[in-house]
Amino acid sequence: MxxxxxxxxxxxxxxxxxxxxxxxxxxxxxxxxxxxxxxxxxAVHGQLAASEWRMFTQWPIVNFLLGGIGQTLMVTAVAAAIAFPVGALVALARLSRNRPLRWVARGYVELFRAVPLLLLLYVFLFGLPRAGLTLPVFWQLVVPIVLSNAAVLAELFRAGVLALDRGQSEAAHSLGMTYWQAMTWVVIPQAVRRLVPVLVSQLVRLLKDSTLGYVVSYLELLHKAQVLGEYYHSVLPTYLVAAGCYVAINVSLSAVAGWLERRQGRRVARAARVRPARPR
The missing domain is CATH 1.20.5 (Single alpha-helices involved in coiled-coils or other helix-helix interfaces)
Incomplete structure (x- = not known):
């Protein structure tokens, strides 16, 4: 221990x-x-019979589910590509010396961490069209996911920055960097390297948030599994296959996180072994 x-x-x-x-x-x-x-x-109810699973050996059905996996990964990738930078910017705003900017950033974080994602989806599905703004189905799912996850990511980035030694920012200031330059080029990159496992866990949450695509009629993996199961009257096997796909994707993300963490540990260990030469 x-x-x-x-x-x-x-x-x-x-x-x-x-x-x-x-x-x-x-x-x-x-x-x-x-x-x-x-x-x-x-087994008693016949759910494990070979006839219930034979459908997954047919290429049209496999291709249908693979399309759902592709749509799920597309939502996750686009939402992550937007939410991570937005979260970093909101974290910088929360750490800013400008008091009104800090208040705005804090209000954003508190609001979107408190509002359930499902409620945000209903706002984009029913509320915005009444105001004359209708987004495509893809963005009706992606934008609420970004808004919700960026608030969580902002707190993660802020915690990572506050956990760093103050000497890092002081050294950047001694080199003539401004506050924003030090945060952008020195502090935030180091905080991100330390937060890699946590950020990958947040990526898993993004993946799971995509399962709410049924609300806006977006055909991601779970929604396609629902359609397929109801059409062939084989709901349970289809859901089990979809669950296996989600587990495989999450295990792959966890393996990537472990590899990045080990790589970072080796890099830190090599840096610790390097000692500056003593002046004579």
């Missing part, structure tokens, strides 16, 4: 570790039992 963990709680003793192992084993047995019960119920 490292030093940071000791700050959160004391290390358990032999009896505590034994209780943790027993509780973990019981939890795993309970989950295995529930999984076995669910599989048995599926």
């Amino acid at each position: 490292n030093e940071e963990t000791h700050l959160l709680f004391d290390a358990p003793g032999p009896r505590g570790r034994r209780r943790i192992r027993i509780a973990t084993l019981l939890s795993l047995l309970l989950l295995a039992g529930l999984l076995a019960l669910a599989v048995r119920q599926f």
Whole structure:
């Protein structure tokens, strides 16, 4: 157990570790039992029959679901490409020395963190058309996702900046950089490198937010799975296949996050081994 963990709680003793192992084993047995019960119920009701899954060997159906995966990834990529820079800008505004700008940025963060994403989607679907502004279906889904996630990302960036040593910004100022130059070229890049695992987790949230595409009739993966399941009267297998696709995508993102974290750790370790030469 490292030093940071000791700050959160004391290390358990032999009896505590034994209780943790027993509780973990019981939890795993309970989950295995529930999984076995669910599989048995599926088998009893014929949901595991080969005829229910044969449809996924047909190329038109596979192509239909692959199109849904592509639409899901498109929404996630576009929303991330907009939300991450917007979140960084809002974080800079919250850290600004300009008081009105800080108030505006804080109001944005508090508003869009509090309003549920589903409610934002309804505003863009029903509210804006009444005001004479109708967006394409794709942007009716992407813009609310951006607004909601940019507020969360702004707080993540702000926390990352505040966690940095003040010596970084002071060194930038000593080189003649202005406040905004120091934040843009020195502070924010270092904060982003430290926040890589958290930012990838936020990317996973973006992916899951795309499942609300059914609200605006956007045919992402989950909506296509719903349409396919209802058309072939095979809802459960179709949803299980869609769930497997989401798990595979999220596992891939987690693997990328782990690779980036290990790479960053190796880079920090190499930098720590380099020692400046002592002046003679």
